[in-house]
Amino acid sequence: MSRTVLVADDSPSVRRMIVLTLRGAGYAAIEAENGQEALDVATTHSVDAVITDQNMPRLDGLGFARAFRARPEGRGVPIVFLSTESDPALREQARAAGAIGWMVKPFDQAKLLDVMRRVVG
Amino acid sequence: MMDAETLAVFRAEAEGLVESLESNLLALKDAPRDRALIDGAFRDLHTLKGTGAMFGRADIASFLHDFETAFDRVRDGSVEVTPDLLSVALAARDHVVALLSAEPAEGADRAGAAILSRLAALMGTPAAPGAAPDAGPWHATFRLPADTAALGGRPELVLEELRRLGARTIRARTGDVPPLDRLDPVCLYLGWEAEIDATATEDDIRGAFLFHEDGLQLSLTPPAAPDATAPPPRGPEPPQHRAPALMRVPAERLDEMMDRVGELVIAEARLNELAARFGDPGLVAVAEDIQRLATAMRDNTMSIRMTPIGAITGRFRRLVHDLSRELGKPLALEVTGEETELDKTVIERLADPLMHLIRNAADHGLEPPAARAAAGKPEEGRITLSARYSGAEVLVALSDDGGGLDRDRIRARAVERGLLAEDADPPDDALWKLIFEPGFSTAPAVTELSGRGVGMDVVRRTIEDLRGTIDVASAPGGGTTVTLRLPLTLAIIDGLLIDVAGERLVIPLAAVDEIVELPDSLADDDSGNAFLDIRSSLVPFLRLRRLLDSEGQPGAHQKVVVVTSGEGRVGLVVDRIIGSNQTVIKQLSPLHSGIKTFSGATILGDGAVALILDVPQLVARGRSDTDCQGEAAA
Structure with missing residues (x-):
């Protein structure tokens, strides 16, 4: 049974790269353009993990994480941030919002897959 | 591979050497320069090593190699006996005992390596690379953040990562898991300890905890520095005797124990009742524990009290032998199911009724040899005692191949004694039951052994007291079978x-x-x-x-x-x-x-x-x- 990963990023090219990497490794991937769309998808589909950007229109990554964690569907689903930001204060906020990990862009395919293996198996 | 006997010989010899080594080492503590003791210790080590090699225990031989060398140097005076040397040698002695045991304790290799490196440090030489079984693993003790599960983290994936890095053993430490009523289902209470192959680097191991770094408690002991001060795990002492140890216990103590267990069971039932009424989870948990223990103890105590029926059949053989001579009838007793077990009290109280039934069978049941011959039966009368389980009951059957019960005579006697109406015609099994009525005897003549009418009613009363029942089956000329149906236990x-x-x-x-x-x-x-x-x-x-x-x-x-x-x-x-x-x-x-x-x-x-x-x-x-x-x- 393939695992489903939700990818939220406002950059289509970044999204494309992540999704291709994941699909190449046998994951199913769903895309979202911003935090609000991500929240809609995450609460209506069954997802095994979320990879999200921080800076996005309508709802940013932190906002998404807080909202998703507050929903019953959001319990126990790992959220990994993938962002150009590397501010420790932001990372801490992400953790407090319920994210399990933070990766800094640009991402490396092998690294992303390694992380996914450790997060969703 | 060695056969068990050879192995036993080796064990016995090695255990003797280990003992001698220990006493030599302990004596050296007080007399560090005693020549005889030093020679003795060296000899023990040398022989132990040689025997180990000979019996295919290269692990023992290679482990002891450095100790032999060390004591050789003590012998030629280039090294002094110090308390440190003695303590490491005693640790080595314990380690050999652990290696000798059938199942060496986990981490034995690591303990051995630690001892060797202690010795090497004392002797000022690096441990011989060939001597240590291997470099020993990383030792990691860790706890993931308590909110791991709440964040969607999966500890099993961390363990999987460690296994990929070469973790040999991973053990969970469950000591911090609270009782059920205080357990938060999304909180992680477990810790783990793992031994990871030395081939993994520290970065590899730390990397396994990706995303769990915040709040991670990790203590990592590198393989190169085994903890020299920690005592090596002591293996189990070698078993001294192979035969199960038996103890004689006065029977009254078992009775007393059963009484106590009975009281315990009643008290436990009261506790359960109270726990259910108060509904306090802590109390319920304790009550459940006590119930479990009381049940186990009950079963245990009852099993201690179980005695094979063979314990009383010996005297029946003797009885049949004596009866045969007294009555002038050749008799044989056959016993089956002697291993069938019953509560001690049941067995004890069963002896008399069975003796009585055997006597009856010999005296009334079995015909004289001449009559048997005339009926085409072997002259020797056969009495069979059999015991077997049937659910929670034991069936003890006593059969003879005699003439069977005389229906007419029993009926006549029953009418005479007013037990049966003149015109009554009860079925066989109802009629046979009458022989257990008090004073009921159909024997034409009272003999030395039976026929006085006392006995059968006592048999029935005893069996009923034991909560058992009696069935009688009989066929004319085909013998009689009396079946006693007894509960396994009384208490x-x-x-x-x-x-x-x-x-x-x-x-x-x-x-x-x-x-x-x-x-x-x-x-x-x-x-x-x-x-x-x-x-x-x-x-x-x-x-x-x-x-x-x-x-x-x-x-x-x-x-x-x-x-x-x-x-x-x-x-x-x-x-x-x-x-x-x-x-x-x-x-x-x-x-x-x-x-x-x-x-x-x-x-x-x-x-x-x-x-x-x-x-x-x-x-x-x-x-x-x-x-x-x-x-x-x-």
Whole structure:
């Protein structure tokens, strides 16, 4: 049974790269353009993990994480941030919002897959 | 591979050497320069190493190699005996014991390596690379952040990562898991310890905890520096004797123990009742623990009391031998199922009735040799005693291949004694039962051994006291078989607690076959006995309400508890099933000896007394054609 990963990023090219990497490794991937769309998808589909950007229109990554964690569907689903930001204060906020990990862009395919293996198996 | 015997020889020798080594080392503590002791220790090490190599224990040989060298240097005076050297040598001695044990303790390799590196440090030489079994693993102890699961983190993936890096063993530490009522299901309480191959780097290992770094507690001991001060794990002492250790215990102590266990079971039932009433999870947990322990203890105590029936059959052989001479009949006794076990008390009290039955068989049952020859039977009369399990009962059968019971004579005698009406013609098994009536003897002449009419009634009383039953089968010319059906134990049984008109009663669980709903069509039937169709077989049933003369009307949904005894089945109609109950059997007082419906009483958790239904009696009653309401509940 393939695992489903939700990818939220406002950059289509970044999204494309992540999704291709994941699909190449046998994951199913769903895309979202911003935090609000991500929240809609995450609460209506069954997802095994979320990879999200921080800076996005309508709802940013932190906002998404807080909202998703507050929903019953959001319990126990790992959220990994993938962002150009590397501010420790932001990372801490992400953790407090319920994210399990933070990766800094640009991402490396092998690294992303390694992380996914450790997060969703 | 070595066979067991060779291995035993090696073990014995090695254990002797280890002991000698230990005493030499301990003596060296007080006399570090004693030549004889030093030589002795060296010799022990040398021989132990050589024996190990010879018997294929290269691990012992290579481990001891450095110690042999060290003591060789002590011997030539280049090294002093120091307390440190002695302590490491004693640790080595313990390690060898661990290696000798059938299952070396986990981490034995690591312990051995640690000892060798301690020795190397003392001798100022690096440990020989070949000597250590291997470099030893990383030792990691860690706890993931408590909110790991809440964040969607999966600890098993971390463990998987460690395994990928070469973790040999991973053990969970569950010490911090709180009791159930205080357990937060999303909180992670576990810690782990792992041993990881030395091939992994520290970065690899730390990397396994990706995303768990915040709040991670990780202590990592590198492989190159085994903890030299920690004592090596001590292996189990080698077993000294292979035979199971036996102890003689006075029988009264076992009786006393059984009484105590009985009291414990009753107290435990009260505790459970209280725990259920207060509903405090902590109290319930303790009550459950105690229940588990009490049940285990009950089973244990009962198993200690179980004695094979063979314990009393020896005297029967002697009896048959003596009887053969006294009666002038060649007799043979055959015993089967001697290993069948019964409660000690049952066995003890069974001896006399069985002796009596054997005497009877020899005296009355078996014909004289001439008569046997005339009937075409071997001259030697055969008496067979057999024991076997049947559910929670043991069947002890005594058979002879004699002439069988004389129907006419028994009938005549019964009429004469007023036990039977002049014109009565009861079926065989009912007639045979009459021989157990007091004073009933059909022997034409009283002999030295039997025929005085005392005995058979005593046999029956003894068996009934043991909550057993007697069946007799006989065929003219084909011999007689008396079957004693006995409960495995007397003291505590598993019971089914039922409710009849507000009265609680116990049915021995072992006798319960099944429980079915009483069909509505039969609910109001007032005819007493009736039959129930259970999967196309007709089972007679008794209404316990009627039997007990209960007032009032039963509610809806009465249950039928189908019980078995011997070949017979009968349904008992009850108001309600309460549940299972550990039943400590208390005998009814002699004043109640006439009561047939109950075999005893027990004390319930709330202190109330519940009567125990006598299943064999009820089955017999259910099967008899006569309506026996008149006898209800004395």
